[in-house]
Amino acid sequence: MTGLIMNERDIVVPGEKIASGMDYLPGNGTFREGEDIYSSQLGLVGVNGRFVKVIPLTGKYTPREGDIVVGKVVDVGFGMWNVDIGSAYSAILNMRETSEFIDRGADLSHYYDFNDVVIAQVTKVVRYKDVNLTMKGQGLRKVKGGKIIDVTPSKVPRIIGKQGSMIKMIKEGTGCNIVVGQNGKVWIKGERIEDEVKATEVILKIEQESHTQGLTDTIKNILEGKGK
Amino acid sequence: MSYTKRDDGRKFDELRKIKAKVGVVKRADGSAMFQMGDTIAIASVYGPRELHPRFLQNPERGVLRCNYDMASFSVTERKKPGPSRRSTEISLVTEKALASVIDLDLFPNTVIDVFIEIIQANAGTRCAGISAAAMALAHAGIPMRDMVAAVSVGKVGDKIVLDLDKEEEDFEEGATDIPVAMTARKREITLLQLDGEVTKDELMEAIKMARKGCEEIYKIQVKTLKEIYKNG
Incomplete structure (x- = not known):
């Protein structure tokens, strides 16, 4: 056959x-x-x-060129940072790829220190081992405060929705600032803790029920029902 | 007196009752529970992740690290916790039983950690551990060429039986325990140990019986793995 x-x-x-x-x-x-x-x-x-x-449906994130990712600085080296982006290998952020000019010999931890959360873009991937990041670009920055939740990378498109419709709805519904990295890390920051909790709930619900139909309406109801 | 009827009323080629569940350890990348009768194994998989210390890294292929451990309350007489000669050996054979199906060359310089915890033991723990670990690896999204299922066969008295429990293993007139792990698609044997005495013909018959048992276990593994995405 x-x-x-x-x-x-x-x-x-x-x-x-x-x-x-x-x-x-x-x-x-x-x-x-x-x-x-x-x-x-x-x-x-x-x-x-x-x-x-x-x-x-499961598994580690496989970096691809052009992806916007949310990562955490795990090492400050000579002229570069190591960033954990949730894949099997940590990514490299070179000193030259930052948005501001850094003098040679400057203390790099002054710019990005251990455990800082950055929103970066993947510039180069060599056999998904050597991953390079950049901070040059719109919306790429170090973020302060808020929280990070992990979702399965394959569910990220569902969380964002068609042309960002789903994520836009959550942002408006909860008033939170949300960045969804392609690596399945989601950064959430709201004015109040309750808003963050609600956004987390909604995103985890989308992850769980990503295969069902009519999810947009379900989420809409949750956002409206609870957020009177 | 020979062994004519099994104590728990099973047929000679019948497995114990099997229960399986995926995703039991929340913080792990992949996890699974596998229960055969009163033997319960929980396997959790972490990785692929970078391996430290670096001298353990292999630049050509990833490293698989298995760790088998029995909880101190898993047996009737309290077991001293921590690694032992026995658990070290089982960790090693588990590693070898699983390594052949994993695409380790995709992840050089990394490690895949597999932790197998036996929380209740009633013979056949290494087999339950391997079956659980294979499911946990699939759940962690690790590229594999095949699935692995394991079952123990043996000779109790003068009968060849499938899936021995503790009472059968300790049969007065002597029992032989043969744990077998097999890949599902190619039916290759990845683990074969033997404790006791058998003739060549009996061993061949036992392996044939194990093959049948492994196929049944494989079906349960597949069903359990698919079920997590089928609800709703």
Whole structure:
């Protein structure tokens, strides 16, 4: 039997056969063995033309160029910082990539210190090991206060919504300042603690029920129902 | 007197009652609980993450670190907590049983930590641990070529039986315990230990029986993993 064995959006576990025959090509999260294509991750089957891939439902963040991420400074080195962005390897933020000019020999911890939270952009990824960040760009900055929550990176598009509709609704509904990093780290800061708590609740609810339909209405009801 | 009927009324090729759950440890990247009869194992996976100290890093492939531990209250007589000769050995064989299916070369210089905690023991703990760890690894989103399921087989008296419990392991006339771990798709054996005496034919029969048991366990693993995303 050749062709697809699993349908699109079916859940597969590692080692499950997705397609057989040379008509299909293995994409991300899959591998070919002999004539057949198998899944290598727990996730949803995606078919794009001849390409078969698995969209992971869990797992660490895989950095991609251009992503906006929320990270935490874990090391201050010579001319650079190490930033934890929730992937398997920590990212590097070079001294030259900051928004302001820094003199040679300056104390770098004066600009970004341990445990500072930064919103940065991924500029270069070499085989998802060496990840470089930049702070040059609109909205990229060090943030103060607030809290960070972790969500599964694959659920981030759902939290943002189409053209940012979902996140806009949460921001307006709670009055919080929210930044959703592509790495699944969400920074929330509100005027009052209650606002932050509510925003957290809503975002975690979206993460849990990301696969259900009519989620926008559910969230809308929560935001309006509780926030009288 | 030979062993004609099992104490708990099971057939000779029947597994104990299995319960499995995924996502039991909240702070872990992936976790799973696997229960066979009265044996309960909890596995949690952390990583891939950077490995420190750095001299342990391997620039060509990731490192898999397994840690098997029995809780002091897991057995009838209190077990002294902490690592022992036995737990070190089981950690090592678990590591080798799992390493062959994980795509470790995707993550050089990193470590994947697997912690297996036995909270209740009634024989077959290493098998329950491996089955739980395989599910936890899949739940952590780690790329794997295959799933691993493990079960113990053995000879009790003169009968070959599947999934021994503690009473059978301590059978007066002698019992042989053979833990077997197998990959699901290719049916390759990744763990085979033997404690006792068997003939070659008996061993072959036991492995055949283990294969059947592993297939059943695999089905439960798949069902449990898929269930977490099916609600609603």
